[in-house]
Amino acid sequence: MDSQALNHQFATHSHSQPLSDLDRQTLRQLAQIHGTPLLVLNLKRVDEQYQRLQAALPGVKLFYAVKALxxxxxxxxxxxxxxxxxxxxxxxxxxxxxxxxxxxxxxxxxxxxxxxxxxxxxxxxxxxxxxxxxxxxxxxxxxxxxxxxxxxxxxxxxxxxxxxxxxxxxxxxxxxxxxxxxxxxxxxxxxxxxxxxxxxxxxxxxxxxxxxxxxxxxxxxxxxxxxxxxxxxxxxxxxxxxxxxxxxxxxxxxxxxxxxxxxxxxxxxGRYIAAPSMVELLCVMGRARRGTRMWYYLDDGVYGALSGQIYDHALYPICLLEPREDDLQPSVLAGPTCDSIDVIDEDIDLPELQIGDLLVARMMGAYTLASATEFNFYPKPQVVVVEDLSQPGG
Known part of the structure; x- marks a missing residue:
């Protein structure tokens, strides 16, 4: 399925709906087409955020802070x-x-x-x-x-x-x-x-x-x-x-x-418009038990689009793209670089993950890609633009 067809699928979903099986399938297809890590910019959500703030501040001229995204x-x-x-x-x-x-x-x-x-x-x-x-x-x-x-x-x-x-x-x-x-x-x-x-x-x-x-x-x-x-x-x-x-x-x-x-x-x-307009798809690229916790290594981290955890005091909601009913266990999510500071979450309860599993991080629009680096020569995540995308639920 090409990106144009995927955009049409996105357009069939209202933001107010929870993430459906079709939404998950579509996100998975985007990951298959473009690879991960992948940032998905939802222009429909940009519309909603701008219009909602304008309605809350009628008569105020809104100057979008370009630095956010x-x-x-x-x-x-x-x-x-x-x-x-x-x-x-x-x-x-x-x-x-x-x-x-x-x-x-x-x-x-x-x-x-x-x-x-x-x-x-x-x-x-x-x-x-x-x-x-x-x-x-x-x-x-x-x-x-x-x-x-x-x-x-x-x-x-x-x-x-x-x-x-x-x-x-x-x-x-x-x-x-x-x-x-x-x-x-x-x-x-x-x-x-x-x-x-x-x-x-x-x-x-x-x-x-x-x-x-x-x-x-x-x-x-x-x-x-x-x-x-x-x-x-x-x-x-x-x-x-x-x-x-x-x-x-x-x-x-x-x-x-x-x-x-x-x-x-x-x-x-800046943030109000940009942050909710983008999600990131990440893939488990490695796993290891260290002490009492399972460590899962993702293909993006705090040197990449999750850089806002260091520079912006933000902690992004991250969950499995396809939730499981398995027992939860104390886990660590780490980024891909060779630096030990590249840890996303040291205390998260997750079911057992396998290499290749996909996760989705929400609220990834503001001060994320803006401060991402290419440390270790890991490239910054690619951005795919769509016209509508229901925000993933937990």
Whole structure:
């Protein structure tokens, strides 16, 4: 069966349905056609995630954080949906340009940039840039007639898995100095932005940051404010439950209702859109009993697409593609490389596995392939794109 026929099979299944025998058969056929490890990108799920977040944040422009998963098919689908794009590097600028995405749909949000990166973005036509310190403001003086700046302010959250305000963002008490310096240099400031951190446990930090941003805009009313960027941090569930996005965004919507009507509101979702849109098929390539546990060696690990376990604090749900009723035993899942750090799970209960058995890892879209390496010259997993795919159940 070819990939086109498989895509047709995927299209017959609703996301709300559990993984059926046909779904398992189709995934197995994909593995037979393409080999493993294999990442399966489900564009239907991209649609669902984008539309669900947009419904939860009506009127907010969604700028997809390209760094989460910069696959061309995903970017083109979001472009077709009317999405916008959050760029951070010259490489990301070049990628969206090569895909024909227009610069007007993009912002450049990295607070620290080389001059060459600024020029490359400007050559593309992207004119909206984030700054968070005086030295960065000065970099834009040569381009002051071509750029519009957004100041990133630090609002730290204790609920976030990854604190992104530790490395970036000016302190609120430093905002006056930065704004005054930019104006003195003849630069145009039009926006405020913040990012409370990745995988926020609650919307409280977003709400506080929105309220503080509104107050700052009122305080510095000499600025022609046009934009408020509330960043990302919208949570997804890996192995523990998180708030439904509608519940998470409800207090955020309430806080945003106080933003003056003339100010456009942006957000920077990455993980929320990308993570659920991809699964990975893995194969058992070796097995050994070591002490009291069975060790199973898979053909991808933390040096590959499961790299987010090290870099992103993520633990991906992994199960057998075809569940068994066999007795469970304490087991270890390890990756294929020669490095002993390449262990996926040291305490997982599994039935006895055989070489050649297939497993499926879910929530594999965000910050996985993005940080995968080719250590030991193991190639990064191939990506197959489909139009619909029910998410595998446990």
């Amino acid at each position: 910069a696959h061309p098919a995903l970017l083109m689908r979001l472009n077709q949906l009317g999405g916008h794009f959050d760029l951070a590097t010259a490489g990301e600028v070049n990628m969206v340009r090569d895909l024909g995405i227009v610069a007007e749909r993009c912002i450049h949000t990295h607070p620290i940039k080389k001059d060459s990166e600024i020029r490359e973005a400007l050559d593309f036509g992207c004119t909206r840039f984030v700054v968070d310190n005086l030295a960065e403001v000065d970099k834009f003086v040569p381009y002051k007639d071509r750029v519009q700046l957004i100041v990133r302010v630090s609002y730290r959250s204790q609920d976030a898995v990854v604190d992104l305000s530790r490395k970036f963002g000016c302190a609120l008490e430093e905002l006056h100095t930065l704004l005054e310096h930019a104006q003195t240099q003849g630069l145009t400031i039009h926006g405020l932005s913040f990012h409370v951190g990745s995988q926020s446990g609650s919307p409280a930090a977003h709400v506080k940051a929105i309220e503080a941003s509104i107050e700052a805009m009122r305080t510095f009313d000499q600025i022609d404010w046009k934009w408020l960027d509330i960043g990302g941090g919208f949570p997804v569930s890996y192995q523990t439950p998180v708030m439904e996005i509608e519940d998470f965004c409800a207090p955020i919507r309430e806080a945003l209702a106080q933003v003056p009507e003339n100010i456009e509101i942006w957000a920077e979702p």
